[in-house]
Amino acid sequence: MQFIGEWAANEGRNLIYFQPQVLETFSSYVQVKSNDLEAGGVLLGYVRGSHLEIVEATAPTKFDKRFRYLFERMRDLHDAIAHKRWAQSDGTIRYLGEWHTHPENNPSPSGIDLREWHALATKRKDGRPVLGVIVGRHGLYVENTPRLGEPVRYEPIL
Numbered sequence: 038m039q040f041i042g043e044w045a046a047n048e049g050r051n052l053i054y055f056q057p058q059v060l061e062t063f064s065s066y067v068q069v070k071s072n073d074l075e076a077g078g079v080l081l082g083y084v085r086g087s088h089l090e091i092v093e094a095t096a097p098t099k100f101d102k103r104f105r106y107l108f109e110r111m112r113d114l115h116d117a118i119a120h121k122r123w124a125q126s127d128g129t130i131r132y133l134g135e136w137h138t139h140p141e142n143n144p145s146p147s148g149i150d151l152r153e154w155h156a157l158a159t160k161r162k163d164g165r166p167v168l169g170v171i172v173g174r175h176g177l178y179v180e181n182t183p184r185l186g187e188p189v190r191y192e193p194i195l
C-alpha cells in the first residue's frame with residue numbers, strides 16, 4: 038500500500054507533508070488480515086508557518102495495549118521519544134499529534150477518537166492543535182483538532 042504524502046485544507050492555505058519514512062511506518066501496520074491488531078503512536082515533525090511536515094511516526098511499543106478494534110497507548114514511552122527528538126533537534130522537531138490504524142478500507146474516526154483528539158488538544162501546553170491520523174487499508178484519514186473551534190479535515194493532493 039502506497040499512501041499519499043501531501044494533504045491540504047482551506048484551499049491549500051494549510052498543507053501537511055508526510056515524509057516517506059512516515060508512510061512506510063503506516064504501511065507496515067495496515068490491518069490486512071482479519072486478526073491483525075490496531076497499532077499506533079505519536080507524530081513528530083516541523084511546524085512551517087501554517088503547514089506541517091511529519092518526519093516520524095513512533096511505532097507501537099510492547100507496553101501498548103493492542104486489540105482488533107482498539108489501541109491504547111502507554112503514553113510515557115511515546116512521550117519520551119517525542120521529548121528526545123525535541124531536545125536533539127533544538128526544539129524544532131515537536132509533537133504534532135497521534136496516529137492509529139483501523140481495520141477499514143477508508144477509515145473514519147470513532148466517537149472515542151474525536152473525544153480523545155479534543156481532550157489532547159485541550160491538554161497541550163503550547164496551545165497547538167492535535168493532528169489525528171487514522172491508517173486504513175486503502176487510505177488515510179487526516180484531521181487537525183484545535184483546542185477551540187471546529188476540527189479541520191485535510192484532503193489528499195492527488
Ligand SMILES: [Zn+2]
Nearest residue numbers: 139146147150
Ligand atoms: Zn480509532
